[in-house]
Amino acid sequence: MKIRTLLPNSFAGYWILGLAFGLLGALIGFAVSAAATPVYKAHAALFVSTTGGAPVSNASYQETTASQQIALSLVRLASSQVVTERVVQSLKLDMAPAELAKKVEALVEPETVLINLTVSDSSPTMAREIANATAFEFADFVAELQLKTAPSTPRPTVTLVQPAATPLIPVSPNTFRNTGLGALAGLAIGLVVANLRRGTSRSVSDARQFAAIIGRPPLGSVPRSRNRSKDPVEMVTGDDYVMEGFREVRTNLTHALKDSPSGIISITSAGPGEGKTTTLVGLAIALSDAGHRVAVVDADLREADLTELLGLAGHVGLADALAGRCGLDDIVVTPSSMPLEVIPAGYPCRHPSDLLSADGAEKILLQLSKLYDFILMDTPALMAFTDAAVTATHSDAVVIVARYGDLAESELESAVEKLGKVDANVVGGILTFAPVPHLVRRTVNAHHRRI
Structure with a gap:
C-alpha cells in the first residue's frame, strides 16, 4: 500500500491548472495548424x-x-x-x-x-x-x-x-502564432476556471476556517516534503520546512496537554489520504527530539498503514495483545530507522472496533502511559469506521489532520460531530499539504546561510 506524502494543494495548484489549460490550448492550436491546408x-x-x-x-x-x-x-x-x-x-x-x-x-x-x-x-x-x-x-x-x-x-x-520565385514558407497557417495564441487562450481560461474554483470551493484552506469548524485553534501546518526518500524518517527529517512545521505543532500540542494525565493522543482524520500517518511519524520524531519518551501505536487494525510504512508487517501487535495471544512486552518494537518504540497493528482481525472498545485496550494504554511521556495512536478515518471514535474515548486528546484545500468543510464538520458524540477532547488540528508561508521560507533560508 502506498502512503501519500505531503503534497501541496495551494494556490500553486491553481497555477498548475492554468498551465494545464495553456498546454491544452497550445496543442489545439498546433493541431489546427497541422490540419489546415497551407497557403x-x-x-x-x-x-x-x-x-x-x-x-x-x-x-x-x-x-x-x-x-x-x-x-x-x-x-x-x-x-x-x-x-x-x-x-x-x-x-x-x-x-x-x-x-x-x-x-x-x-x-x-x-x-x-x-x-x-x-x-x-x-x-x-x-x-x-x-x-x-x-x-x-x-x-x-x-x-x-x-x-x-x-x-x-x-x-x-x-x-x-x-519574376515570381517559388515560395519556400507558407503564409498560412502560422503554426508558431496559432500555437502561441492557443497557449495564451488556454492559460487565460485555465486561470479563470481556477479562480472560479477557488472562489466557490468549500474545502478547508484557511487556518481560521479550520479553527471555526473544529472549535479549537490549529496546532500548526505541515508542507509537502521535498525529500523523495521512501524511508519515513528521512522523508520527514530531510526537509527543514517540514520539520519546522512539526516543531511548531509540538510546541502547541505540549502546551495544550500540560494538564494531561497520561499523554495518550489519537491522531485521526475525516477521510483517507490526508497525510495522517506521515504526520504521526513526524510529530513523534519532533517530540522525541525534545527529549520526550514517545511510543507510537498502530490502532488502525483494518489498514495498518503505519505498520506497513515502518516495514513491520507480519509482526505481532496490538490486535494480538487485545485478543490475549501475547503480552505487552511481546508487541513493542524499536525499528532501526526510528528513535521511537512502535506497537504494530498485528495480525488482521474480524471486528476491530469490538477489540478496541474492550477493557483490554484501556489497560494496555494505561500500562504504556507509565512508560512513556506521549503515546500517539494512528487510527482509521472517522467517516469510514467507528474505530477512531472508540479509540478517542481511551485518549486524553484527539488531533484532527486535514488536507489543505482538499477536504470539504461538510466532511470535516461531520467528523467533528462524530467526536462530539463520544465527548472526545479535540485539542486542535493540523493542516497538511499546506503552502510554506513566505516569511517562514525566508527566515529558514537565512538561518541556513548563516550556518
Whole structure:
C-alpha cells in the first residue's frame, strides 16, 4: 500500500491548472495548424511606363505623374476576366476564371509606378507559375489596349521587372502564432476556471476556517516534503520546512496537554489520504527530539498503514495483545530507522472496533502511559469506521489532520460531530499539504546561510 506524502494543494495548484489549460490550448492550436491546408504566396513586380501624348513643359515630371495615374487605373485589370481566362488557357488550369481571380491580388506601391502582383495557392510551384503567367498576360493585354488609344493619349507599357520565385514558407497557417495564441487562450481560461474554483470551493484552506469548524485553534501546518526518500524518517527529517512545521505543532500540542494525565493522543482524520500517518511519524520524531519518551501505536487494525510504512508487517501487535495471544512486552518494537518504540497493528482481525472498545485496550494504554511521556495512536478515518471514535474515548486528546484545500468543510464538520458524540477532547488540528508561508521560507533560508 502506498502512503501519500505531503503534497501541496495551494494556490500553486491553481497555477498548475492554468498551465494545464495553456498546454491544452497550445496543442489545439498546433493541431489546427497541422490540419489546415497551407497557403503559399508568390510575388512578381511590374513596372508601368508611358510614352506619347501631347508635348508639355517639364515632360519628365508629367510622364512620371501620368504613369502613376495609369498604374492605378490598370491595376484592376490584373484580375479581370480577360486576363484570368488567358492564364487558365495558357496553363491549362482546372478552375474557372472567376476562381482564379480570387487568388490574384495587384496593388500599386504608393507614389511609385510599380505594381506588386501576388498569387495565393496551396502549391508553391503553382503559385509561382500563375503569378508569372498573370504578369505576362496582363502586360500583353495592356499592350493590346494601346492599339485602341488615340495618338495624343499617353500609351502605357507594363514590364515584368521581377519574376515570381517559388515560395519556400507558407503564409498560412502560422503554426508558431496559432500555437502561441492557443497557449495564451488556454492559460487565460485555465486561470479563470481556477479562480472560479477557488472562489466557490468549500474545502478547508484557511487556518481560521479550520479553527471555526473544529472549535479549537490549529496546532500548526505541515508542507509537502521535498525529500523523495521512501524511508519515513528521512522523508520527514530531510526537509527543514517540514520539520519546522512539526516543531511548531509540538510546541502547541505540549502546551495544550500540560494538564494531561497520561499523554495518550489519537491522531485521526475525516477521510483517507490526508497525510495522517506521515504526520504521526513526524510529530513523534519532533517530540522525541525534545527529549520526550514517545511510543507510537498502530490502532488502525483494518489498514495498518503505519505498520506497513515502518516495514513491520507480519509482526505481532496490538490486535494480538487485545485478543490475549501475547503480552505487552511481546508487541513493542524499536525499528532501526526510528528513535521511537512502535506497537504494530498485528495480525488482521474480524471486528476491530469490538477489540478496541474492550477493557483490554484501556489497560494496555494505561500500562504504556507509565512508560512513556506521549503515546500517539494512528487510527482509521472517522467517516469510514467507528474505530477512531472508540479509540478517542481511551485518549486524553484527539488531533484532527486535514488536507489543505482538499477536504470539504461538510466532511470535516461531520467528523467533528462524530467526536462530539463520544465527548472526545479535540485539542486542535493540523493542516497538511499546506503552502510554506513566505516569511517562514525566508527566515529558514537565512538561518541556513548563516550556518
